[in-house]
Amino acid sequence: MCLIVFAWQVMPNMPLLAAGNRDEFYDRPASPADWWHDHPQIYAGRDLQGGGTWMGVTRDGRFAAITNIRAPSEMRSDAPSRGNLVLNYLAGEMTPADYIQEISAYATNYNGFNLLIGNTSELIWYSNRGEKDERNGKPLKQGMYGLSNSLLDCAWPKVVSTKAEFASLLCQGAPEDAFFEMLSDTTSASDCRLPKTGVSLERERLLSAVCIESPDYGTRVSTLVKLQNGQPPVLIERPAIAMPPMPERAPHRGQCTKGF
Template identity: 60%
Template sequence: MCLIVFAWKLIPATPLIAASNRDEYYERPSAAAAVWENSPQIFAGRDLRSGGTWMGLTNGNSSDTSQRKFAAITNIRAPSETRAEAASRGELVANYLGGNLSARAYVDTIRPQAHLYNGFNLLLADQDDLIWFSNRNQDDVRNGQPLAAGIYGLSNASLDTPWSKVVKTKAEFASLICQQAPDQAYFEMLSNTTPAPDCRLPDTGISLAMERLLSAACIESPNYGTRVSTLVKMHAEQPAQLIEKFLR
């Protein structure tokens, strides 16, 4: 997943709203969000190559909010640091959703092993806290700590890094929340294929052509792009929602 914008504890009835695009090679096999047979508390999509997931919920179809959790992950774009032998980052999401630890306790558990993975941003929520944890960006005081109420954006760099698609999507996301917009409006937001102007492109160690391609909220190319858009709502007293729209 390469773009996620989310609001935390701004609406009492819906403490978490998240809208995201998952970008991946089209040939990588995956399954739509569903209850996992081997872990029936998990409601999530599944990476059929490595077995993990990029985003999911627990108790997605239950009115019991006491054990509800949410997790999502994005990769950090750092091609010079990528190791082929590193563990799959998707297991970090699956293990949290499949276990009994709180968000804070899970971060404490995985922190010593975080170096075994290529760069990642992990979002973990329970009924009390939402935590952003990354094995990079150690100088950010928010890393590994509960986030304050607010609106945040995450792509393939640190939390709220002002990449054009993060800034633009966060602003539109905030507007939709203020308008109490219908679900379809969030998917329209995520479908924006307009690339950023060259003057606003980051330099992440890839070619200028690739920086242009990856600068859109919704990515389209012959072999890589946005596979699925997802809207998540964790309500205070109603079942959580995870709605997908497949593009590829």
């Protein structure tokens, strides 16, 4: 994912509500969200190049998601796929804290990332960049949060604006469609508000939109996840409005249910 806004322990009986966009090159192969034949407990989309995923849930309520940290000068072409960090948590049985402790021993082998892992009772943010808290993992307290391609709650325009709209939709009790409309905003931020991440000004403008569109790269899917007390998790995925028509990206809705 390249943008995730989420409410943790804010709503009664719904510990987590998360909404996010996955930005990627259009020619990188991926499959829509579904149950995985080799890991039947996992419901997620799949990166067919790296083998992992960007966001997913399990039948018993585990949740994980990842965003890349934009740092072109630090990118290594031989680094392992970050999507496997999500997959390995979802496929395993470790607690979030134990999993963070395990991966911290080799996390510097990866290009920069933010990892969210948890369940209905705890949620941890971990990054292999940043200060001590980020590198040790940070259990999150009740609140509203936003992640893009920098550290948690960075003041990037699309993080700030989307968090505000997300909070407003929650207060209104808005339907699911409203959250997907929020994620479809293609407006770029003004130049004076753009971050400086080591890419060109033209690229910063392009990447500043909530929903990115360009000839070869952009927002491919939008996802809504709900973790609810006493109920199976829900993951709903839709192709982004900016995504060029592709047969394998037909509209798709997924809802995890017991015995599915």
